[in-house]
Amino acid sequence: MALIEVKFPGGARVDAHMKGHVIATDQPTYAxxxxxxxxxxxxxxxxxxxxxxxxxxxxxxHKGISTEGLSLSMDTVKNPETKMIEKVNLNLVLPKDFPEKYTDAIKRSMDLCVVKKHLFNPPEFEINAH
Structure with a gap:
C-alpha cells in the first residue's frame, strides 16, 4: 500500500509526499x-x-545491448468532442546497432508497463471526507 500525503503550499500548488520524496505540482497560468x-x-x-x-x-x-542512442518520445491524440485522450503514441528510437531480431521483443517488453496495465484494469475509487 502506498501512502501519499498531499499538502497545499499555496496558490494552485498541490504537493504529494510519498516514500521520502516530494512531487510538486502546479497549474498553468491560464488555469x-x-x-x-x-x-x-x-x-x-x-x-x-x-x-x-x-x-x-x-x-x-538484460540483453547486453548498448543504450547509446536509445530514446523515447510520446505524443497523444485527443478526441475533439470529449477532450479526452483517445490514443497514445510511444515512439522508440533504437540504438544504431540494435539487433533487428529483438525489435518486436522490446516492444512487447514496453507493453509490460504497470502504469499502462492499470489503465486497462482500473482500480475502484472511494472518496472519504471526515
Missing part, C-alpha cells in the same frame, strides 16, 4: 496557477512514457 511545476495530468502522462522507457532500458541492459 490560475503560476506554472511553477508540472500539472498533475502532465505527471500522469509522463508516468506512462517513463514506465515504458524503463522497460525498454531494462530490455537492452
Amino acid at each position: 490560475g496557477g503560476e506554472d511553477s511545476a508540472s500539472a498533475p495530468f502532465d505527471l500522469f502522462l509522463a508516468s506512462i512514457a517513463t514506465c515504458a522507457g524503463f522497460y525498454a532500458l531494462s530490455f537492452c541492459e
Whole structure:
C-alpha cells in the first residue's frame, strides 16, 4: 500500500509526499496557477512514457545491448468532442546497432508497463471526507 500525503503550499500548488520524496505540482497560468511545476495530468502522462522507457532500458541492459542512442518520445491524440485522450503514441528510437531480431521483443517488453496495465484494469475509487 502506498501512502501519499498531499499538502497545499499555496496558490494552485498541490504537493504529494510519498516514500521520502516530494512531487510538486502546479497549474498553468491560464488555469490560475503560476506554472511553477508540472500539472498533475502532465505527471500522469509522463508516468506512462517513463514506465515504458524503463522497460525498454531494462530490455537492452538484460540483453547486453548498448543504450547509446536509445530514446523515447510520446505524443497523444485527443478526441475533439470529449477532450479526452483517445490514443497514445510511444515512439522508440533504437540504438544504431540494435539487433533487428529483438525489435518486436522490446516492444512487447514496453507493453509490460504497470502504469499502462492499470489503465486497462482500473482500480475502484472511494472518496472519504471526515
